[in-house]
Amino acid sequence: MKLSTKGRYAVTAMLELALRHKQGPVTLADISAEQSISVSYLEQLFAQLRKHGLVTGLRGPGGGYCLRRPPSEISIADVLRAVDESIERSATAPDPAAIPEERPDSLRAWDQLSHRIFNYLDGISLAEAVAGQRSGDSGSGDKPFGLARSAA
Numbered sequence: 001m002k003l004s005t006k007g008r009y010a011v012t013a014m015l016e017l018a019l020r021h022k023q024g025p026v027t028l029a030d031i032s033a034e035q036s037i038s039v040s041y042l043e044q045l046f047a048q049l050r051k052h053g054l055v056t057g058l059r060g061p062g063g064g065y066c067l068r069r070p071p072s073e074i075s076i077a078d079v080l081r082a083v084d085e086s087i088e089r090s091a092t093a094p095d096p097a098a099i100p101e102e103r104p105d106s107l108r109a110w111d112q113l114s115h116r117i118f119n120y121l122d123g124i125s126l127a128e129a130v131a132g133q134r135s136g137d138s139g140s141g142d143k144p145f146g147l148a149r150s151a152a
Contacts, residue, residue, distance in 0.1 A: 002086065009037050010045045010083040011076055017055065018071040018126040025064030045083055052082035071130060077122035 016031050028042040046065060049055045054074060055065045067074060103111070 003080070004084050004086070006045065007080045007084045009035075009041065010049065011079050013037065013042060013045060014049070014054070014067070014074070014079045014126055015129055017065060017067050018074075018130045021067050021071055025058045025062065025066050027064040030064070048083045049079070052078075054078060054082055067126070071126035072128075074126045075122050076124045076126070076129065077118055079126075080121065 012035050013031050016034060017026055020026050028039050028046065031037065031042055032039045046055060046057070050057060050065075053068055056068045057063070057065050
């Protein structure tokens with residue numbers, strides 16, 4: 001499993017929405033300013049996130065994007081699946097035990113590892129990632145998923 005730039009930016013943007021989910025809609029310009037991701041790139045990502053039912057857009061003054069479900073019900077893997085087709089293929093791949101025997105051992109090992117990583121990310125909700133951000137508990141001392149600021 002390879003985490004693309006698209007996937008990293010989508011997770012970062014969704015964490016920004018999760019951090020602000022009780023404050024109402026968040027504009028792409030605000031996310032862009034906070035996370036240094038271009039608005040045009042965010043527009044592409046949010047089109048995919050909206051298509052997969054993860055966000056909803058509100059037009060007009062005071063508009064922006066909101067999470068469609070509570071942050072506790074959206075996993076990091078859900079976000080990655082929405083924006084990255086190769087992740088989607090990995091997610092729907094058969095159980096690692098069902099990987100054909102004729103594949104070389106090294107490729108079978110990578111397939112199994114990719115499946116385990118995806119399952120791990122499927123078990124981390126946006127709410128858990130934000131809670132780790134707020135408490136500073138990210139394992140290595142760094143802020144999780146590259147969030148550039150502390151939670152307000």
